[in-house]
Amino acid sequence: xxxxxxxxxxxxxxxxxxxxxxxxxxxxxxxxxxxxxxxxxxxxxxxxxxxxxxxxxxxxxxxxxxxxxxxxxxxxxxxxxxxxxxxxxxxxxxxxxxxxxxxxxxxxxxxxxxxxxxxxxxxxxxxxxxxxxxxxxxxxxxxxxxxxxxxxxxxxxxxxxxxxxxxxxxxxxxxxxxxxxxxxxxxxxxxxxxxxxxxxxxxxxxxxxxxxxxxxxxxxxxxxxxxxxxxxxxxxxxxxxxxxxxxxxxxxxxxxxxxxxxxxxxxxxxxxxxxxxxxxxxxxxxxxxxxxxxxxxxxxxxxxxxxxxxxxxxxxxxxxxxxxxxxxxxxxxxxxxxxxxxxxxxxxxxxxxxxxxxxxxxxxxxxxxxxxxxxxxxxxxxxxxxxxxxxxxxxxxxxxxxxxxxxxxxxxxxxxxxxxxxxxxxxxxxxxxxxxxxxxxxxxxxx
Amino acid sequence: xxxxxxxxxxxxxxxxxxxxxxxxxxxxxxxxxxxxxxxxxxxxxxxxxxxxxxxxxxxxxxxxxxxxxxxxxxxxxxxxxxxxxxxxxxxxxxxxxxxxxxxxxxxxxx
Numbered sequence: 001x002x003x004x005x006x007x008x009x010x011x012x013x014x015x016x017x018x019x020x021x022x023x024x025x026x027x028x029x030x031x032x033x034x035x036x037x038x039x040x041x042x043x044x045x046x047x048x049x050x051x052x053x054x055x056x057x058x059x060x061x062x063x064x065x066x067x068x069x070x071x072x073x074x075x076x077x078x079x080x081x082x083x084x085x086x087x088x089x090x091x092x093x094x095x096x097x098x099x100x101x102x103x104x105x106x107x108x109x110x111x112x113x114x115x116x117x118x119x120x121x122x123x124x125x126x127x128x129x130x131x132x133x134x135x136x137x138x139x140x141x142x143x144x145x146x147x148x149x150x151x152x153x154x155x156x157x158x159x160x161x162x163x164x165x166x167x168x169x170x171x172x173x174x175x176x177x178x179x180x181x182x183x184x185x186x187x188x189x190x191x192x193x194x195x196x197x198x199x200x201x202x203x204x205x206x207x208x209x210x211x212x213x214x215x216x217x218x219x220x221x222x223x224x225x226x227x228x229x230x231x232x233x234x235x236x237x238x239x240x241x242x243x244x245x246x247x248x249x250x251x252x253x254x255x256x257x258x259x260x261x262x263x264x265x266x267x268x269x270x271x272x273x274x275x276x277x278x279x280x281x282x283x284x285x286x287x288x289x290x291x292x293x294x295x296x297x298x299x300x301x302x303x304x305x306x307x308x309x310x311x312x313x314x315x316x317x318x319x320x321x322x323x324x325x326x327x328x329x330x331x332x333x334x335x336x337x338x339x340x341x342x343x344x345x346x347x348x349x350x351x352x353x354x355x356x357x358x359x360x361x362x363x364x365x366x367x368x369x370x371x372x373x374x375x376x377x378x379x380x381x382x383x384x385x386x387x388x389x390x391x392x393x394x395x396x397x398x399x400x401x402x403x404x405x406x407x408x409x410x411x412x413x414x415x416x417x418x419x420x421x422x423x424x425x426x427x428x429x430x431x432x433x434x435x436x437x438x439x440x441x442x443x444x445x446x447x
Numbered sequence: 448x449x450x451x452x453x454x455x456x457x458x459x460x461x462x463x464x465x466x467x468x469x470x471x472x473x474x475x476x477x478x479x480x481x482x483x484x485x486x487x488x489x490x491x492x493x494x495x496x497x498x499x500x501x502x503x504x505x506x507x508x509x510x511x512x513x514x515x516x517x518x519x520x521x522x523x524x525x526x527x528x529x530x531x532x533x534x535x536x537x538x539x540x541x542x543x544x545x546x547x548x549x550x551x552x553x554x555x556x557x
Contacts, residue, residue: 043533132471216466216544223464259464259479262518266477268468270524272513285515319534360537369540372505372530373549388537427534430471 007185007238009178009202012071012082013037014209014233016044020067022210022252026233027074029249034181035075037067037084038174038207045171046316046426048088049146059090060097068101072166076107081165083156083181085172089146091116095168095445102166102447110447113164115155117440118171120313121147124433131312131430142317145426149313149433152278153199154190155440156180162444171314173278175203178236186240190307196280197304198242201287204275205246205264205299209233212246212264214254227253243300245292256295265289278311280304310432319427320390323397325404325420326364328384329412337412338363338383344411345387345403353399359389384417390425397422460551463489467546472532473508474543476550479520486519492555493521502549505530523550 012023012035027035039061052059061067064086075082087094095114102110124147126138148171157180159167179199182188188195205212213234214225225231232252238244246256265284269275273285283303292298329337342361349355362368365383367376385407389400401420408415459465462485465478478493480486495510508527515522529543530536 219460219464222460259481262479262520263464263466263477265518266475266515266520266522267466268470268475269477269522270470270473270475270511270513272515272522285513286517289518358537362539364539369538369545370549372538373502374504375549386539388539390535390537 004186004240008032009034010235011036011206011209011233013039018209022233024070027071030235032080034081036177039086042314042428043426045148046145052089057093060088060094061086064094068098072102072107083167083177085169087168087170091168091170098166099445099447107447111164112445113159113167114443115169118148118151120149123437128431140317145316145318147315149311149438150278151440152176153180153183158442160184174207175200175277176279178203178206179279193280193304195242197282197302200277200280200282201302202236202238202244206234206236212260213248213256217260225255245296245298247296256297258289258291261289261297276308280307310434311438313431313433315429317427319425320392321394321397321422322390322425323400323422324388325401326384326386327407327415328417329415330382334383335366335380338385341385341407341411348403361387455556457555459553465547465550467543469542472527472529474525474528474546476523476546483519
């Protein structure tokens with residue numbers, strides 16, 4: 001194949017609540033061909049379905065309007081295409097909102113592609129077995145919130161071929177949003193498993209945004225990162241053979257090093273030789289990683305074999321309420337007072353309310369995140385009792401808040417800083433469905 | 448090259464870096480030797496058996512260790528390690544993002 005020029009692809013969000021300023025910097029100064037905003041997790045989609053149920057015009061990323069208002073003008077000016085799954089549970093409403101924003105900005109003629117078809121709630125049988133656990137979907141016995149299939153690059157390509165400036169979908173698989181523009185640019189065929197693996201590696205390294213440029217990395221004195229508060233999003237400069245240089249804007253904070261790239265290489269990966277996506281079974285086990293300049297790391301050598309036969313579907317269910325409440329103790333004897341308070345909450349939830357299950361009380365500062373690992377401090381002087389519970393009944397959740405707040409007058413000496421909150425819970429399960437059950441569709445709207 | 452002496456007071460964090468991620472109730476923790484010369488030591492001291500023995504209340508399921516020799520990296524995949532995972536866990540860190548520091552805090556010699 002003729003050597004096409006290097007393709008520059010950037011990340012403008014690596015999760016639903018990611019920062020906007022660094023995305024605008026990258027869109028303005030990164031000379032990008034494409035900017036990808038990855039904004040979905042398994043539970044994010046379920047919460048978006050809830051929003052849509054409350055208001056049929058919602059159910060897409062809460063920051064979509066603000067993000068696009070800032071990004072569309074710079075991307076239009078720079079000829080940078082946007083690919084995003086900010087559509088979440090409602091890609092159509094997201095696309096309509098994008099058109100409205102574009103018109104408001106005077107960006108007439110902007111082409112917005114809406115990809116639907118990931119919502120497969122009407123197509124999946126309740127008898128479908130759960131992935132990696134016993135039982136079927138029907139056995140879960142909770143109200144369904146939503147069901148979304150992971151769509152691959154094959155669902156995104158038609159939008160790029162139609163010349164879309166903005167591609168918006170729902171559950172577009174994270175690495176596929178990077179792979180599809182690379183396939184489109186370089187003419188890679190879906191049967192070329194090696195190319196699919198290489199493009200998937202780029203997507204995998206990029207999809208969590210700053211996790212490859214110094215985020216989720218710094219450990220002062222051991223792994224220092226310069227100007228982390230001003231951390232920049234990553235850029236991948238991809239060549240036709242699928243190798244790429246991962247870098248960032250020179251003016252941005254953060255760093256791209258062998259260490260940041262290695263850590264991200266296996267982030268949420270199990271068998272490095274078999275990373276499953278809708279597009280390929282990618283092989284990251286022989287990837288080469290080389291420093292080729294300041295904040296420039298070249299990756300190459302990813303492989304791949306045939307894509308999985310079926311598509312993964314995330315299913316969200318309503319699962320009642322999550323209650324959290326806390327109160328703090330400080331100074332001499334704080335840990336003992338906090339631990340006494342924790343015992344009181346546990347005891348009274350049982351004796352006064354008959355609740356022992358799905359309840360946990362930690363003493364932050366003494367033992368919380370690592371409590372189950374058996375690690376505990378001694379004589380901590382600034383602790384916070386943190387009580388958490390889950391219940392199908394809101395009234396039970398409210399009892400936890402009441403019990404913790406009552407510690408202010410009825411508990412150990414010197415307790416203060418009570419806070420409590422109740423939030424709705426979702427539970428997610430995964431199933432596999434045959435590809436022919438999933439029919440992605442495309443509509444191109446013009447601003 | 449460091450050698451695994453019985454009185455090695457160093458921690459894993461002194462010779463390696465790590466990152467944790469989650470999928471459902473499965474945690475994966477990748478651990479990378481800062482210096483490839485220490486990879487043999489890392490492999491010797493970080494075994495699935497040691498993790499299970501050290502954290503029996505937490506790591507309840509099968510533990511598989513993958514090795515990426517040419518990058519001096521280990522990838523631990525720990526099933527049933529997240530107290531139910533983000534769906535069920537009442538741990539403040541229901542994703543187990545902090546688990547990299549369970550490993551990094553281990554002494555090189557037991």
